[in-house]
Amino acid sequence: MTQHLGTALVTGASSGIGAVYAERLARRGYDLVLVARNRDRLATLAARITNDTRRSVEILDADLNDRNALAAVEAKLKEDASITLLVNNAGVGTHTPLLDSDVDAMTRMIDLNVTALTRLTYAAVPGFVGRGNGAVINIASIVGIAPEILNGVYGGTKAFVLAFSQSLHRELADKGVRIQAVLPGATATDFWETGGLPLENLDKAIVMSAGDLVDAALVGFDRGELVTIPSLHDGAKWDAYEAARQAMAPELSTDTPAARYAA
Ligand SMILES: NC(=O)c1ccc[n+]([C@@H]2O[C@H](COP(=O)([O-])OP(=O)(O)OC[C@H]3O[C@@H](n4cnc5c(N)ncnc54)[C@H](OP(=O)(O)O)[C@@H]3O)[C@@H](O)[C@H]2O)c1
Numbered sequence: 184m185t186q187h188l189g190t191a192l193v194t195g196a197s198s199g200i201g202a203v204y205a206e207r208l209a210r211r212g213y214d215l216v217l218v219a220r221n222r223d224r225l226a227t228l229a230a231r232i233t234n235d236t237r238r239s240v241e242i243l244d245a246d247l248n249d250r251n252a253l254a255a256v257e258a259k260l261k262e263d264a265s266i267t268l269l270v271n272n273a274g275v276g277t278h279t280p281l282l283d284s285d286v287d288a289m290t291r292m293i294d295l296n297v298t299a300l301t302r303l304t305y306a307a308v309p310g311f312v313g314r315g316n317g318a319v320i321n322i323a324s325i326v327g328i329a330p331e332i333l334n335g336v337y338g339g340t341k342a343f344v345l346a347f348s349q350s351l352h353r354e355l356a357d358k359g360v361r362i363q364a365v366l367p368g369a370t371a372t373d374f375w376e377t378g379g380l381p382l383e384n385l386d387k388a389i390v391m392s393a394g395d396l397v398d399a400a401l402v403g404f405d406r407g408e409l410v411t412i413p414s415l416h417d418g419a420k421w422d423a424y425e426a427a428r429q430a431m432a433p434e435l436s437t438d439t440p441a442a443r444y445a446a
Pocket of ligand 1: 201224248273
C-alpha cells in the first residue's frame with residue numbers, strides 16, 4: 184500500500200473532474216470524503232475506489248446550495264482532524280448570455296461556485312493552520328481570466344475563485360498551508376449538458392478529457408504551482424501576464440489622478 188497522506192474531502196465528486204480527483208487521490212494514498220447530491224453515484228464510485236485501492240471512502244450526500252447540508256460539510260471539515268486536503272470542485276456553469284438568463288439561476292450559481300466554496304474554505308483552513316499542514320485545491324476555470332467566453336456570471340464566479348486563491352496563498356503560504364487554483368479549459372464532462380450546451384457542439388480540438396486534466400493539474404500541484412492552466416501550452420504567456428499584474432500592483436493606489444484623466 185502507498186503512504187498515507189491523510190484524508191481528502193472532494194466536493195462534486197459524483198462525476199466528471201471531481202470523480203477523477205477522487206480516484207487519483209486514493210491511488211496517491213489519501214482516504215476520501217466524497218461530497219455531492221447524487222448518493223447512488225457517490226456510492227458506486229466509493230465502492231470501486233475502495234475495491235481498487237483499499238482506502239477508506241466516506242460519502243456525504245449534500246446539496247451545497249442548501250444551508251443546512253452545507254453546514255454539515257463545514258462541520259465535517261472543522262471536526263475531522265485527519266482531513267489534510269480540500270478539493271473545492273463542485274460547480275455549475277452555463278453559456279447563456281445575460282438577457283437570456285434567469286437571475287434566480289444565476290444567484291444559485293453564485294451560491295454554489297462562490298459562497299459554498301468560501302464557507303468550506305473557512306471551515307477547513309483554521310484546522311490546517313493549527314496543525315501546520317494542509318492544502319486547498321480550488322477548481323476555477325479559464326473563464327476566470329477570459330470572462331467573455333461563456334456566461335458572465337459564471338466567469339465572474341471563477342474570477343472570484345482565482346482572486347480568492349491568490350489572496351489565500353499570500354496569507355497562508357508561511358503557515359504550512361498550500362493553495363492551488365486550477366483553471367481548466369473545456370473538459371469532457373456532464374458540465375456542458377447540464378449547462379445547456381452539449382459537448383457535441385464544441386470543437387474537439389479545444390476539449391480535454393477529465394483524466395488528462397486532473398493528471399496535469401496534479402503535476403502542477405506537486406510542483407507547488409499556485410495557478411495551474413493545463414491546456415495553456417505556452418506557460419510563458421501566463422508568467423508574463425502575472426508579471427504585468429505584479430508590476431502594476433504598487434502603482435494602483437495614489438493620492439492624485441493619473442495625468443490622462445486631467446479635466
Ligand atoms: N467541464 C468543463 O469544461 C469545465 C471547465 C472549467 C471549469 N470547470 C469546473 O470544474 C468543476 C467540476 O465540473 P465538471 O466539469 O466535472 O462537471 P460535472 O461532471 O457536471 O460535475 C459537477 C459536480 O458538482 C456536483 N454538484 C452540482 N451541483 C451541486 C450542489 N448543489 N451541491 C453539491 N454538489 C453539486 C455534481 O454532483 P451532483 O449532481 O451529484 O450534486 C457533480 O459531481 C466545476 O467547478 C466547473 O465549473 C469545468
